[in-house]
Amino acid sequence: MNNPPRLDEQALPTLEALSRFWQFKRKKLATELQGHLADARRQLDTLFDVNQQLTTQCAGQNDEIHSLKSRNDSLADQLQVATANMASTAEALEQDKSKLQKAMLALEQAKNYTKDLEERQAQALAQIAELAESLAEQKQQLVDKERRIAELQHALSDVRQQLEELRNVKQQLSDQCSGQAAQIRTLESRNEALTVQLQAEQATAAELKERKAQALAQITELEMLLEDHRSQLRSKEQNVNLLERLTEQLKASHQKLEDNYADINKRHLTLTEKFFLVSKVLAQQPPTNETLARFAELINHDYMEFASRDSSLAGEAQAVLEMQAILAEMQRLNNFPSIAGKTILSIAGGFSSGKSALINSFIRNPSVQLATGINPVTVVPSYVVCSEETRIKGYSHNGGAIDLEPSLYASMCHEYVQAFGFDLRRILPFISVKVPMDPELFGNLCIIDTPGYNPGTSGGAAAADRGTAAALVNQASALVWVIGLDPAGTIDLSDIEFIESTPFRGESLYIVLNKADVKSQEDILKIMEQVADDLSFAGIEYAGMCAYSSTRKKDYPSSGLTLDQFLRSINRKVDVVGKVSSRLDAVFDAYKQAINADIAQLEGRKGEFNAFKLDALEIGGTELFDRIDQAFPLSEQMFDSSVLERLADECERLRRTLKLAAQKALA
Numbered sequence: 001m002n003n004p005p006r007l008d009e010q011a012l013p014t015l016e017a018l019s020r021f022w023q024f025k026r027k028k029l030a031t032e033l034q035g036h037l038a039d040a041r042r043q044l045d046t047l048f049d050v051n052q053q054l055t056t057q058c059a060g061q062n063d064e065i066h067s068l069k070s071r072n073d074s075l076a077d078q079l080q081v082a083t084a085n086m087a088s089t090a091e092a093l094e095q096d097k098s099k100l101q102k103a104m105l106a107l108e109q110a111k112n113y114t115k116d117l118e119e120r121q122a123q124a125l126a127q128i129a130e131l132a133e134s135l136a137e138q139k140q141q142l143v144d145k146e147r148r149i150a151e152l153q154h155a156l157s158d159v160r161q162q163l164e165e166l167r168n169v170k171q172q173l174s175d176q177c178s179g180q181a182a183q184i185r186t187l188e189s190r191n192e193a194l195t196v197q198l199q200a201e202q203a204t205a206a207e208l209k210e211r212k213a214q215a216l217a218q219i220t221e222l223e224m225l226l227e228d229h230r231s232q233l234r235s236k237e238q239n240v241n242l243l244e245r246l247t248e249q250l251k252a253s254h255q256k257l258e259d260n261y262a263d264i265n266k267r268h269l270t271l272t273e274k275f276f277l278v279s280k281v282l283a284q285q286p287p288t289n290e291t292l293a294r295f296a297e298l299i300n301h302d303y304m305e306f307a308s309r310d311s312s313l314a315g316e317a318q319a320v321l322e323m324q325a326i327l328a329e330m331q332r333l334n335n336f337p338s339i340a341g342k343t344i345l346s347i348a349g350g351f352s353s354g355k356s357a358l359i360n361s362f363i364r365n366p367s368v369q370l371a372t373g374i375n376p377v378t379v380v381p382s383y384v385v386c387s388e389e390t391r392i393k394g395y396s397h398n399g400g401a402i403d404l405e406p407s408l409y410a411s412m413c414h415e416y417v418q419a420f421g422f423d424l425r426r427i428l429p430f431i432s433v434k435v436p437m438d439p440e441l442f443g444n445l446c447i448i449d450t451p452g453y454n455p456g457t458s459g460g461a462a463a464a465d466r467g468t469a470a471a472l473v474n475q476a477s478a479l480v481w482v483i484g485l486d487p488a489g490t491i492d493l494s495d496i497e498f499i500e501s502t503p504f505r506g507e508s509l510y511i512v513l514n515k516a517d518v519k520s521q522e523d524i525l526k527i528m529e530q531v532a533d534d535l536s537f538a539g540i541e542y543a544g545m546c547a548y549s550s551t552r553k554k555d556y557p558s559s560g561l562t563l564d565q566f567l568r569s570i571n572r573k574v575d576v577v578g579k580v581s582s583r584l585d586a587v588f589d590a591y592k593q594a595i596n597a598d599i600a601q602l603e604g605r606k607g608e609f610n611a612f613k614l615d616a617l618e619i620g621g622t623e624l625f626d627r628i629d630q631a632f633p634l635s636e637q638m639f640d641s642s643v644l645e646r647l648a649d650e651c652e653r654l655r656r657t658l659k660l661a662a663q664k665a666l667a
Contacts, residue, residue, distance in 0.1 A: 058197035087484045156416050176272045206600040250637035291665040299327050313594040336432045338385045341573050342446040346476035351452025353484035354514035364436040366470050368406045382449040386442040394431050441567040448472050478570045485515045496538045509542040510566045516556045523530035580662045588655040595648045
């Protein structure tokens, strides 16, 4: 292939025919196609020239490869000759091996010759390696040239494909020309139809103008009607706003009525609860105990009759109160047998000092809690004892008992009691609480939760709290005085005066500084030192003092006995019969001592009167003696001690009877 292919020999006639056929706007497209075809022809010529050059280079390289192959063959022949020579030399050496020792010179020559051969062989091998490298390079160049030839062939196929695409474009353009001619004919027919339609539209437009005028008139009427409707709508909106305001007012009124109903319903439930509580308390009858009734009869009748006939005892009123206290204690033991044989421990102090919270910290059942608060809370005294079961009972004034729910018990504060309108303690004097506690500390203790002795002057139940606290404290065998550290954190003068009015000193008195969690360690030590100084100055001895946190149930610094040590020291069983007998003995011993004193006084006066009569007999004789007898006709009756002796005997008899009745009642 000496000459490149000529594309214009086939394409130019076609392009000329297209240029003649396509006039107007199609001449530009034909010109562009002709330009593209010229570019393709130039590229094809360039590729043909490159192909010719590559062919020439390939031929030269083939010649070089043939020359290298011939040189390689000659070197291989030389190598074979040298190898043959070496083989013959080796055979000669083998033959002359036995003569080597005799022909050293010949051996040296043979060695030199061998070295020369080895050098020549190494040179031949180096030449062969260089020829191999040159051959590899020539092969690589040949591969590169073949790759370039393949690329040129691929480019040539692309040009041919483009030429084929140009032929397709030509065919498409021919088809488009035919289609456009048909479209022109169609457009001409549509133009005629549109002309007819335009005339019809013009007629329709005139008709629409008339309709528009009519529509404008109708719109004016509708606008007037719309304005009327708007005014009516505004009026209705005002009415709706008024109705909405009325609805809001009705809703607020309804909500207020619902709140009032809920409040009334709550009050009704509270009143119902209080009514049932009062009715149950009043309806309860005391447990029947004939022996206790006999003991009460002895005190109310026999003892009171004896006391009315006896005038020897100066403190008879105190003795009567003591006997009534013994009877009350017997009745309390009968109604609340769980406290029998237990040491009574009174928890006392000012209001909001944390007395109830202190007792709550000892209770292991969290569902049972004494009422607590910053205002005076404790109103009905509670007797708390250690027990495996949990039970709360309220005791009526006549000795009957009712069960109380923990929730009701927790709500019994001053505000709750004041809502009754009377002092609830008149019909419900005390409450017993049996709860689990540490038996090592409280197994033989009965704790009395007393109201604050200084609740204020609000009247009602609160005003009577001081007397109630004093009466409850006097029932106890030991006293824990609680001081709150949250306000001033020290002991008041009124506290000291109240403690001085009680019989507790030394081992039966303990001081607790509660709410220690609100103070620092340093402040606690300072307060303890100040309280100790105040008590020492007042001459009040105590078993110990400690700081305590009821919320954390934790002991803080202490002096003397710790709280646990104090509780263990008083946690002992009490001989109830012996205690009652001792109290009875104390009362009747006072009576007997007073009666014996009166008898001794009468005997002394009688002796003095008889001595006076003897002196009168000695001085005035029988006449004066008789005159004295006449002046004092009832002297024997005046100094008669038989009545007092009978009272003394009756006192002993009544003592024995009461002690026996007490033993039977407590059995």
